[in-house]
Structures are given as structure tokens and as C-alpha cells.
Amino acid sequence: MKKNVLWIMIILLLTNATLFGCSNNKDENINTDETVSVQDNKINYCISGKVQADESVVITSKINARIANLDIDVGSTVNKGDYIITLDSKDLQAQVAQAQAGVDAAQASLNKIKSGSRPEQIEQATAALYAAKANYENTKVNNERNKSLYEAGEIPKSQLEQSETAYVSAESTVKSAQAALDMLNKGETDETIAVAEAQVKSAEAALNTAQVQLQNEKIISPISGIVTSRNINSGELASAGAPLLTIVNLDTISINAYIPSTYINKVYVDQEVVIKVSEIQGKEFKGKVSVIDSTIDSKNKNILVKIKFDDKDPLLKPGMFAEIGISEG
Structure with a gap:
């Protein structure tokens, strides 16, 4: 009986030694x-x-403007297409009105050019031409007479030169008056009309830019998600390109x-x-x-x-x- 007990104790000791040896090996494997x-x-x-x-997306403004409305905060849920920020648009509306006035003025100028000259303008130009021709005839006769007098030695050369100068000036005046009348009868040149049309297009482009800027008064979320950061409050000035919100899907x-x-x-x-x-x-x-x-x-x-x-x-x-x-x- 004692021998059996002794053998049992020996077997238990050997078993424990084996178990402790596996645990140590496992630790060594982890460390190495x-x-x-x-x-x-x-x-x-x-x-x-x-x-x-x-x-994820960082929300910015495309224009410099004050925040008129911002109701969302960190943790708020937004959907794609939601209006999340509204900017103050008073200055933008004034710019649109100013640009519209520029278009109206440019268009009126073009219409005036295309409509041609008024009858009274042609009458005035015709009268100016008649007067210029009459003066020309007088200076011509006077100059011819002075030539004869100078050749006869009855007047000095300076007087002849004065009459020649008056004659040349009168001739130039006739040409200018004739050109003015011709322009009124013919109307504005194609080049003048083209310049006026270009001014209209430039004014319309300025109006379009102002209208696009006005559309930027409302900022839309491009994605659905959660607001994870907010860097501005209502009433504060939003600078173009500065981060206002961060939204994460x-x-x-x-x-x-x-x-x-x-x-x-x-x-x-x-x-x-x-x-x-x-x-x-x-x-x-x-x-x-x-x-x-x-x-x-x-x-x-x-x-x-x-x-x-x-x-x-x-x-x-x-x-x-x-x-x-x-x-x-």
C-alpha cells in the first residue's frame, strides 16, 4: 500500500514538472x-x-462675407445637398445691381449708334458745309486778287501770304464739313459698332460674375455625414478659402x-x-x-x-x- 502511494506521488511530481516546462517555453517563444x-x-x-x-470634406466659402445663418454644430448630421451656411448677401446684391446698370448703359449706347443720325444733325452739318463753301469761294477770290496786286507791286508780300493762308484754311474747312456730313448720311462705321458691341459683352460678363457671386451666398454640403469641427460663428467674417466646417461620412x-x-x-x-x-x-x-x-x-x-x-x-x-x-x- 505504501509503495502504491509512493508511486502516485512520483507520477504527480513528474506531471507538474512537465506542465511548468511548457509554460516557460511558451513565454520564451513570445519573447523571441x-x-x-x-x-x-x-x-x-x-x-x-x-x-x-x-x-470627408472641409467646408469653405468662395467669397469674403459675414455669416448670416449657421445652425449646425459639432455632432450634427447633414445630408448631401443640404444648405448648411448662409452668408450676408447685401453687398453682393448691390454688386449685381451695379453690374446691371452697366449693361443697360452699354446697350443704350449701342442702340444709339445703330439707329443712325437724327435729321436735325444732318441739317446742321449741311448748313455748315454751305457756309464753309461760301467762305472758301470768298477766300479764293480774295487770294487771286491779292496775287495780281502783289505782282503789280501794290501790296506787300506779307499781305499775299495772309490771303494764301486763309484760302488753304477755308479749303480744309470745306473738306472737314463734307466728311462730317458724309458720316452722318452714311452712319457709324463697322469698327465703331464693333467697339460698342464689345462694351455690351464686357458689361454682361461683369453682370454674370456678380450673379454667380450672389449664388455663393448659400453653402451646400457636398456629402452626407457628421460635423466633426466648426471654426466660425454667426456674424463673423468668413474669408474666402478659410476652413469653416469639417464633415465626415x-x-x-x-x-x-x-x-x-x-x-x-x-x-x-x-x-x-x-x-x-x-x-x-x-x-x-x-x-x-x-x-x-x-x-x-x-x-x-x-x-x-x-x-x-x-x-x-x-x-x-x-x-x-x-x-x-x-x-x-
């Missing part, structure tokens, strides 16, 4: 495998990264993670993974490997891996830290 950080039921959490949204949440290149043979596209998020304790998420970068970071020898969540969870937010576990079973 540089790619393993945590072991949990054959899930190796060897990849880490940050939660991000594939679709949480339906496009994913993880950009990095894996050591030595571990790449254990990762493949569509591989199922388990995800732990440090900010969400006590919960695991499921996902799949969607993309494996074809290049290796030359600095740290890591490879970018993109992870997609199987389910969309409102608890997930961009910027959260995540660990990705891969089954080794």
Missing part, C-alpha cells in the same frame, strides 16, 4: 518572436493604425495600418481580422483586409494595409487608435 505583441486565443495583434474616414470608416514587412506573407486581401479600438473598451469589431500596398516604406520597412469594418458603428470616430488581430490558427 519580434512580430508578436499580444497573444489572445491564437489571435496575433501585430498591426496597429488609426481609424479614418475615406470620405462615418459610413466610409476604415483603418490605415502598418505591418512589418517580415510578416507580409501572413496577410492577404479579404482576410478576416479582429479589431480592438483603445477608446472603446470591452468591445471587438470584425473587418477584412481591403488593400495591401505594393511598396515598402524604406525608412521603417513597414507596409501599409487598409482594413474595412464589416459593420458601421456610431462609436467609431476618425483619429481613434486601433489594433488589428490576425488568426494564426
